[in-house]
Amino acid sequence: MSRVGKKPIPVPSGVKVNVTDRIEVQGPKGKLTVPIPSGITLEQAAGKIELKRESDAYAALHGLTRALLANAVTGVSTGFVRELEITGVGYRADVKGNIVNFALGYSHPIEFLLPAGIDCKIEKQTAITLSGIDKEALGQIAANMRALRPPDPYKNKGVRYKGEILRKKAGKAGAGAKGSK
Numbered sequence: 041m042s043r044v045g046k047k048p049i050p051v052p053s054g055v056k057v058n059v060t061d062r063i064e065v066q067g068p069k070g071k072l073t074v075p076i077p078s079g080i081t082l083e084q085a086a087g088k089i090e091l092k093r094e095s096d097a098y099a100a101l102h103g104l105t106r107a108l109l110a111n112a113v114t115g116v117s118t119g120f121v122r123e124l125e126i127t128g129v130g131y132r133a134d135v136k137g138n139i140v141n142f143a144l145g146y147s148h149p150i151e152f153l154l155p156a157g158i159d160c161k162i163e164k165q166t167a168i169t170l171s172g173i174d175k176e177a178l179g180q181i182a183a184n185m186r187a188l189r190p191p192d193p194y195k196n197k198g199v200r201y202k203g204e205i206l207r208k209k210a211g212k213a214g215a216g217a218k219g220s221k
Contacts, residue, residue, distance in 0.1 A: 045102030048088040049110045052117045057089060063109060067116030070157070070173045074108045077101045089113075115173035122182040124168040128197035131189070132165035140168075144189040144199070152185060167202075 051057060055067040059082055063074040076082065079098035083090045089109065093102040114120070126133060126144075134141045140160055142150040154160055158172040158181050168185065172178040182201070191198040193209045200206065 043103075045091055045093065045099070045106045047106065048090045049106065049113055051084075051087050051089060051113060053087075055113055055117050057084060057113075059084075063112070065109070065112040065116050067113075069116050069119050072112040072116055072173060074105070074112050077105060080105050111175045115175060119171055119173050120175045120178050122170045122178050123202035124170070124182060124185055124199055125202050126166040126168070126199050127191070128189075128195075131197065131199075133162050133168055134165065135160050135162050140185075142185075142188055142199075145197070146189075150188055152188070154181065 052067075055065065058064040058066070059076075062076055063082065065072050065074065077098070079094045080101055081092045081094075083092060091102060091106045091109070093099065126142075128145060130143060131145060132143050138154040138156075140152040140154060140162075142152060144150060155177065157174060158170060158178060161169045161171075163169070170178055170182055170185075172181075186199045186201065189198040191200045191204075191206050193207070194211055196206050196208055
């Protein structure tokens with residue numbers, strides 16, 4: 041039984057939902073499309089959208105489609121934001137147009153091309169704010185940026201999500217430990 045799929049999706053004012061072979065959601069920030077799997081139907085009434093399924097065999101798709109549609113409605117009305125932090129001496133980022141230049145301790149700078157629909161703002165050279173209407177694409181871009189230099193477990197240097205809690209490992213024991221003469 042899908043609890044997520046049963047929740048109605050509130051549609052804010054200014055957002056239009058058009059149903060054809062797929063769901064097109066248009067709002068003040070842009071336009072997104074969500075595919076409709078077979079076995080799932082859509083009902084619109086009084087500023088709400090409800091998804092129905094033919095049988096319990098479509099329970100997983102029911103919840104998935106509802107979550108994707110809710111993310112599309114939120115994206116075109118308010119948008120999504122993902123924040124990253126850069127930690128480390130000499131580590132920094134700079135944005136020019138749709139290219140983000142990273143200095144992450146490698147022998148060369150890294151150029152990261154932003155796709156259309158994703159905006160980047162950099163404050164203090166170490167705080168990156170990504171924004172866009174597509175939650176999936178925004179999360180993937182943030183993950184790709186983090187993968188350029190994941191946080192080091194010993195010094196915690198690298199690119200991390202804002203608020204990400206890291207466990208710092210203890211380093212090697214000193215040279216004066218057991219067995220040395």
